[in-house]
Structures are given as structure tokens and as C-alpha cells.
Amino acid sequence: MKLLISSLQVSQSGSKGHLHPAIELALEAQCRGWQVAMLPVPGTFGPQDQRQLDRAGIDWIKPPLLPEGVLKSRSSLAELTQNSQTNHLAYQSFLIDPLKYQFNGLIELLTQFNPDAVLYDLLVYGVPLAAQVAGIPAFGYCAGLKLLAQDRLLQSYRQVQNRITNSMQQFLTLNGLTANFHYLEMLSASGNYVFAPEALSSHPTANFPLTLAGPLPVSDNRGDCHTDLCELNNQFEIKGHPVVVSFGSVLDPYDYPDICEIIFTVAQRYQRQILISSPQFAHNKKLLPNHVVAMEYLPLPALLPQTSVFIHHGGANSFSEALYFGVPQILIPLTNDQPIQGELLNNSKAGFSIAPADFSRQWLEHCLACIFDPTDPVHNNIDRLKWLYQQGDGPATVLNDITLCLQNADSKSCSEERGA
Structure with a gap:
């Protein structure tokens, strides 16, 4: 064939x-x-x-x-x-x-x-x-x-x-x-x-x-996992289970300063390192607080298994990879088809999604409180979907x-x- x-x-x-x-x-x-x-x-x-x-x-x-x-x-x-x-x-x-x-x-x-x-x-x-x-x-x-x-x-x-x-x-x-x-x-x-x-x-x-x-x-031989993660570790030390932030291949978190400021502030309260995929922040590192590390590109399949929370734009690929690895995710749908993934996530109760205009410090703190509580029901739903995704x-x-x-x-x- x-x-x-x-x-x-x-x-x-x-x-x-x-x-x-x-x-x-x-x-x-x-x-x-x-x-x-x-x-x-x-x-x-x-x-x-x-x-x-x-x-x-x-x-x-x-x-x-x-x-x-x-x-x-x-x-x-x-x-x-x-x-x-x-x-x-x-x-x-x-x-x-x-x-x-x-x-x-x-x-x-x-x-x-x-x-x-x-x-x-x-x-x-x-x-x-x-x-x-x-x-x-x-x-x-x-x-x-x-x-x-x-x-x-x-x-x-x-x-x-x-x-x-x-x-x-x-x-x-x-x-x-x-x-x-x-x-x-x-x-x-x-x-x-x-x-x-x-x-x-x-x-x-x-x-x-x-x-x-x-x-x-998410195949091991897909070509984007191990090598890039080694390069990443050579540049800085990944501390514990970081919060990963990515808005996809086209959008840059740098262009959403109000959202980023809330994420940076709340993550610091929880003493979490942030890894953010952002070409513009990567070239303007002086703008970042000490607990935030910016890279032009993050090898998500390598990072997600050790990620505590994945905050992203709701792209279908990011959404499905997070479900595959069983990573708690917070969606901020930014354009076009991304509200579809946001609604599916909310309906499944395996994470949280909110429109950019409604995103706030109080809402993010609520989400992280649930995610960092191992007894919260969100984890059972994440595990259920992880099993389904890894069986398919x-x-x-x-x-x-x-x-x-x-x-x-x-x-x-x-x-x-x-x-x-």
C-alpha cells in the first residue's frame, strides 16, 4: 500500500x-x-x-x-x-x-x-x-x-x-x-x-x-520527546512539578499580559515554577519574575508527564495530549474552535475552562485549590479519561x-x- x-x-x-x-x-x-x-x-x-x-x-x-x-x-x-x-x-x-x-x-x-x-x-x-x-x-x-x-x-x-x-x-x-x-x-x-x-x-x-x-x-518515536527535553534540561533545572503554559504554535502568551500576570502571581503563591512557551518572553527574559522560565518552544509530550498543571489556549492537540497523559488542565479558549474543547472539558469535569474576559485571580485560585487537593473529584475524572485515551x-x-x-x-x- x-x-x-x-x-x-x-x-x-x-x-x-x-x-x-x-x-x-x-x-x-x-x-x-x-x-x-x-x-x-x-x-x-x-x-x-x-x-x-x-x-x-x-x-x-x-x-x-x-x-x-x-x-x-x-x-x-x-x-x-x-x-x-x-x-x-x-x-x-x-x-x-x-x-x-x-x-x-x-x-x-x-x-x-x-x-x-x-x-x-x-x-x-x-x-x-x-x-x-x-x-x-x-x-x-x-x-x-x-x-x-x-x-x-x-x-x-x-x-x-x-x-x-x-x-x-x-x-x-x-x-x-x-x-x-x-x-x-x-x-x-x-x-x-x-x-x-x-x-x-x-x-x-x-x-x-x-x-x-x-x-x-503519543508515540515515543514521534520525534519530539527525548532530544528536546535533554536540551531543555541543559539550559535550566526543572524544579519539582512545574506549571506549563502554552498558547499553541501561533499565539504567544506575551500578547496577553493581563492573563499572564494573574498566572505568574497565583503560581508564585503556590511556590510553583512556570515553564512558558513564548518566543517574545524568551527574547525579553528581564520582564519575567524568577520563578518563570520562557522558551521559544516546549516539547510538551516530554514535559506533560511531570507537569502539575497545564494552562493553555484550548487547542485540540494540546487538549488531547493532556488527557492522554492525565495532566490537570486549565483552558482559556482564545479563538475559533477552542471553545469546543473548553465545553468538552467542563462537561467531563476533568478540568476547568473559562472565557478570557472572565479569567480572574479568584477563579484561577479556585481551580488550583481543586487540582492541588488529591481528594477532589476532578482527579477521578482525569484518570478515567486518561485510561480511555491510552486504550484507543x-x-x-x-x-x-x-x-x-x-x-x-x-x-x-x-x-x-x-x-x-
Whole structure:
């Protein structure tokens, strides 16, 4: 079996939440002896991501080049996404604007690699459309949990969709293509997969193919665990069980000073060291109190098992990894799909989530008091979900399903030939 996995890459080393599910799928394919390669779009992998893929032993293909300025920088994307009036421009910059420059090149890449199937992140548009032209079966997976969310939690996505629909439709019409969408996700007619256990959410009946595949693992050979942690320990001493703060690959905690000040103050009261993922704080360390250490990037899979509390923005990858390791988490959903994870966490009673506007010192103190009390019921719920996440194997479910679909398609084709 030959498989091409296409991962969303919006800026250089700025798409970890999309990279890691793709890596887990690639590792599962390798274990089966399949020939597999990853194709990032619209941007290419940055040096840090390339080192991770090298350590994991995963081949990847460079996407067609884009003219300078088409893709936004990480800081530009962050600025756009924080403003409801410009939010759609961030999405248009990596979902639609690159299509006219890359589409023909993507068709050529798929024709040259000639996979039996394409497996694509549902926020990748060019690759499944190119597969449509090339006649290659394409299956989609959602790196987040948006396909499970109630419509009321997706209003920001609806606003973005409404503002970029005309541009997308113009491209489809120009190239004689068709596509179906669930908000911003480009759906596959063959199969669409979400990585979560059934117990986490009772998803509504969908009017498109949808499989709840089970959780993603966090594999030891994913390439981002041990080496980076050794480098981290060489720079400073991790004291006890620190509080880890991260707002993902695009947003920087430095840009949320009111939230950071509360976290710094309350953690100091509990005599906890803080490790914070922040390029700007890392370059302005004089602004930080002594108990706070900033790094441009933190290897979360290596850190989370020894973390007392994980405070983050509610990204789907951060959310699922914390559940996998059984780490108490506090969510401050900042943009778009992040309230989905916040509601799931509150409903499961395995952590705490609150809107940024309501975040306060009193609320954080309440959360930490519960988390630092070993008898609090939150720990039973965390342990229950940890067990569910460590039992699941989403990549295996997805690849089993693809194998079965292709076998059935071959059988149907053979039957049609015999009938003819």
C-alpha cells in the first residue's frame, strides 16, 4: 500500500496541532509496511519540523513553491486572528490564496508519487481537489473536534466561511471542480475521521460520512520527546512539578499580559515554577519574575508527564495530549474552535475552562485549590479519561477503514468487469 498524508502547514514550524496527528498516522502506516510520505501545504516544513520528521524516520515531499508574501508570518497570523473583523483574512491566506499558485503543481506531485490513497487534513483544500483530478481516492481527518461540535460553538467559523465562500467557489468553478464543506472543513465522500473516544462526546448525527476513530496515541518515536527535553534540561533545572503554559504554535502568551500576570502571581503563591512557551518572553527574559522560565518552544509530550498543571489556549492537540497523559488542565479558549474543547472539558469535569474576559485571580485560585487537593473529584475524572485515551488507537482505525474501502472498491470494479 502506498499512502500520501497531507498536513496543513500555515507558517514555518507554526502548525504543531496539525503536524502531530499526521505523524501518528504515518507511523502507523510504517508499522504496517506501507510506503508513506507526508506532503505539507500550503507552506513547507520549517527546520524544527524537519528535524522531528528525520528523527521519526518519515519521508516528506516539498510542496509547490509560493510567491513571497502569499503566506503570512506567525506574528501576522496571530494579529489577524485576534480581531473578529480580520479573522477571515488569516484563513483565506492559507486556505484559498495559495490554490491558484499550487494547484497544477499538486496534480503533478500526486501523479508522480501515484499513491493508492490520499489521507488529508480537512483544512487542506488543494490536495483532495488534485486527487479528484488525478482519480485517486481521498479520505479526510479532522485534526480537531469541530465535526463533533454543536452549531452554537461554531459561529466564528460560520462568519469566516461566509466571508471566504465566494473566493472558494470562484476557484472551483474556474477549474470545473466540486466540493462539500462542513463550515471550513472540505469533506471527503469516502470517509471523514475524528480522533476522540465515544465517551467524550455524543456527536450529532451527521449528513456526511463520519467515523469517531478513537484517540490519537503519543508515540515515543514521534520525534519530539527525548532530544528536546535533554536540551531543555541543559539550559535550566526543572524544579519539582512545574506549571506549563502554552498558547499553541501561533499565539504567544506575551500578547496577553493581563492573563499572564494573574498566572505568574497565583503560581508564585503556590511556590510553583512556570515553564512558558513564548518566543517574545524568551527574547525579553528581564520582564519575567524568577520563578518563570520562557522558551521559544516546549516539547510538551516530554514535559506533560511531570507537569502539575497545564494552562493553555484550548487547542485540540494540546487538549488531547493532556488527557492522554492525565495532566490537570486549565483552558482559556482564545479563538475559533477552542471553545469546543473548553465545553468538552467542563462537561467531563476533568478540568476547568473559562472565557478570557472572565479569567480572574479568584477563579484561577479556585481551580488550583481543586487540582492541588488529591481528594477532589476532578482527579477521578482525569484518570478515567486518561485510561480511555491510552486504550484507543485512532490511526489504526483510520487505516483499517481505508484498507477495507479500497478492497471493496477493487472487488466492485472486478465484479463490474466480469458482468461486462
